[in-house]
Amino acid sequence: MSPAPGGPLRLVAATANRHKLMEIAAILGSAVELLPRPADLGEVVEDGDTLEANARLKAAAVCGHTGRAAVADDTGLEVAALGGAPGVRSARYGGENADDADNRARLLVDLQGAADRSARFRTVAVVAFPDGGELLAEGATAGTIADAPRGGEGFGYDPVFIPDGGDGRTFAEMSLDEKNAVSHRGRAFRALAARLGR
């Protein structure tokens, strides 16, 4: 159940998204060794109605497939003027086969003329253990939706999200380390790492 004393904890990553993997690896550091998502594992249907449900679905699927502890996260952008949308549907907000640009475009259209552009990025991160145990952590970052995309770093809604307390740059205008220091995913995975006793 426990890793070898002093050795890194090994967690199989549920995501195949290399941006997410890079972020997570940078946050967790050397105490955790991320193993790649098994190539023979099919797509996990993310039909949960909350971020938490989807993160748990993904972690449990990879843990069940590999017999090893697995880590997953689900992230949503919750926009006040849209009543919390796109939320759990953030990845397919622009349509079932939408890419990042489609999703951002739909968001900017939906917010045209909106006085309130406040939003919140929220991540739920989950580790599933082979014995049925689970560890959940959450992180959120408050911010504002920009009028137009800015910056070439990051992914998803990063070019349109300006975190509160910063200098007005979007997440996509920050380095990975700058983003991780204040981001929803950074907060969730640091809380997870602290909980793992490392």
Added chain:
Amino acid sequence: MSPAPGGPLRLVAATANRHKLMEIAAILGSAVELLPRPADLGEVVEDGDTLEANARLKAAAVCGHTGRAAVADDTGLEVAALGGAPGVRSARYGGENADDADNRARLLVDLQGAADRSARFRTVAVVAFPDGGELLAEGATAGTIADAPRGGEGFGYDPVFIPDGGDGRTFAEMSLDEKNAVSHRGRAFRALAARLGR
């Protein structure tokens, strides 16, 4: 977020049941200091439809009320011939105001003439942290329902539950240490303690 190095982790107990508290304290040992359930916290409505949902409800309620990490569990007896009942309804199987004796009596009546008396005790234990993090662990013990209650130790369905792999005694005929070594609650809380890095 983390306890003082070397000091015991403090967890507020969500249960006021002294039998459960004794079991949990004995399992967790000196690495965890269990703080009593606050007297001014009203009853938490356990209206979840799974053990897990109820354990999470209770841990979150106590954590929210106290601002401290809180631990809760929910336990059910799942009887094969009854399609998994009483399960999440174990505590009120004999009626809304049923006591342990009422619940056991109903179970024995329901199993009269049943060829298959196999059953499983299952516990889901949850720690809720003030930052929204959660730790879940599960433990189960397979066994058989006795024809009549035997033994004066323990509580709940202990007098009618004979764990597999033993010498035929019911949980209520065992010492607390003997029971904890093989019980659902023992397994769940040991897994929880290992997850807490202690």
